[in-house]
Structure formats: structure tokens, C-alpha cells
Amino acid sequence: MVQQPGDRIEARCSRCSDCTGHIIMAIVNGEIVKVKCCACGSEHKYRPQRVAKKGQEGTAATAVRRIGAGEDRKTVMAEAERPARAPRPAATPRPSAATRKAAQNSAEAEQRWRKSLERPSAPEPRPYSITIELAAGDVVNHPVFGMGVVESVTRPDKAQVLFRDSSRALRCTVV
Ligand SMILES: [Zn+2]
Structure with missing residues (x-):
């Protein structure tokens, strides 16, 4: 089957950092040159799906994470969907000195309450x-x-x- 503009193909999208569905925008000499990402809407050069190289076979497997005890399914799914290249933000932002102090104060207050x-x-x-x-x-x-x-x-x-x-x-x- 010959592909033509308007067809849907899987391609790499750098903005999504993922293989997503794309619409073919332009074909020159039988080669796809421009595509539009269906996920983020950006138009860019066609990049074929990355072929798994040696040493990368495990990459796909990590996306299928098991949901551990106490983990929210949604959180796990969101993490799995997050591109692996992007640095993972810290789970909880570092509490400021004021926040830590307040937490300590309330812990002390609770101790005092319990003792009383x-x-x-x-x-x-x-x-x-x-x-x-x-x-x-x-x-x-x-x-x-x-x-x-x-x-x-x-x-x-x-x-x-x-x-x-x-x-x-x-x-x-x-x-
Ligand atoms: Zn995209």
C-alpha cells in the first residue's frame, strides 16, 4: 500500500518524546518528509519509529511497571507515560525551613496534648x-x-x- 498525505502512521515526536500517531502532511519522491503529531499537534520532519537497538530491549519492559502496594494506579500510569528521558521531578518538593518548623511545632503540640x-x-x-x-x-x-x-x-x-x-x-x- 502506498502512503499518501492524510494517512495515519506511527512516528517519533520529539515534543512528545514518544512514538505517537501522526498524519502524513507531505511526501516527496515517495518519502514521507513532513508529519503532524496527533497527540500534540506539532508539525515536524518525519522520524521513523526507533528500532530497538542492542541493549535497549529493556526499555519497553520498564514501561510496564507493576503497581506496588500503596501506590495509586493513576500515579503509576502517569509515571509510565512520562518520557524516560525527561528528568523525573522529586516526588515531594523539599519542605522549606518554615514548613519543617511548623510540622515540628505541630508534632510537639500533639505530644503535649497527648501527655496532658x-x-x-x-x-x-x-x-x-x-x-x-x-x-x-x-x-x-x-x-x-x-x-x-x-x-x-x-x-x-x-x-x-x-x-x-x-x-x-x-x-x-x-x-
Ligand atoms: Zn507530539
């Missing part, structure tokens, strides 16, 4: 309401924030309560 709740002298948790009478050391069970420990109170009606994720100022009755 588990201390032997911790009173029974009481359901939180804005009229609850609180003193430092009390334990409340908040419908949204969960268990919290009263860090301090301010007359007439403020309590600083440490919850698992952060410390919050809540309304209460200070006696």
Missing part, C-alpha cells in the same frame, strides 16, 4: 458548651475539635484549650 490527656491526674472529660465552667487542667470533649485540655483561663469567659491539631480560645464560664 494521659496524665494520671486528668479529670473526666466533660462535653463542651459555651456555659461550661472551666479551670486550667480540665478536659473537655468538643463536638468538632474532639478532646481538649484547658491550658489556661481568662476571666470572665475565655479558655485556651489545647486540641490535637492546635490550641484554640473558647468561650466558657470562668469561676
Whole structure:
């Protein structure tokens, strides 16, 4: 079968870094000279599909990655489709110093929260309401924030309560 402009062929696309479907745009002396990539739409010189050379047989096999435990299928597929030549971006961007500090602070806060709740002298948790009478050391069970420990109170009606994720100022009755 003789190929002619408008026919579809597989060819290498440098923009896609892959073999993709192309439409033949021009043929000179029976040779395809120009094609248009169906994937990215770029027109370029025809490059035949790369013939596997010695030592490259494994290249195709790596594209068929097994999905490991805990890996999202979509992620794996996206990685498999990514051209091998492009440098793979880091899985997670390096956290900034501020982010690390914040993470450390919240980890410390959670430790503090856990310790306060588990201390032997911790009173029974009481359901939180804005009229609850609180003193430092009390334990409340908040419908949204969960268990919290009263860090301090301010007359007439403020309590600083440490919850698992952060410390919050809540309304209460200070006696
Ligand atoms: Zn392309």
C-alpha cells in the first residue's frame, strides 16, 4: 500500500518524546518528509519509529511497571507515560525551613496534648458548651475539635484549650 498525505502512521515526536500517531502532511519522491503529531499537534520532519537497538530491549519492559502496594494506579500510569528521558521531578518538593518548623511545632503540640490527656491526674472529660465552667487542667470533649485540655483561663469567659491539631480560645464560664 502506498502512503499518501492524510494517512495515519506511527512516528517519533520529539515534543512528545514518544512514538505517537501522526498524519502524513507531505511526501516527496515517495518519502514521507513532513508529519503532524496527533497527540500534540506539532508539525515536524518525519522520524521513523526507533528500532530497538542492542541493549535497549529493556526499555519497553520498564514501561510496564507493576503497581506496588500503596501506590495509586493513576500515579503509576502517569509515571509510565512520562518520557524516560525527561528528568523525573522529586516526588515531594523539599519542605522549606518554615514548613519543617511548623510540622515540628505541630508534632510537639500533639505530644503535649497527648501527655496532658494521659496524665494520671486528668479529670473526666466533660462535653463542651459555651456555659461550661472551666479551670486550667480540665478536659473537655468538643463536638468538632474532639478532646481538649484547658491550658489556661481568662476571666470572665475565655479558655485556651489545647486540641490535637492546635490550641484554640473558647468561650466558657470562668469561676
Ligand atoms: Zn507530539
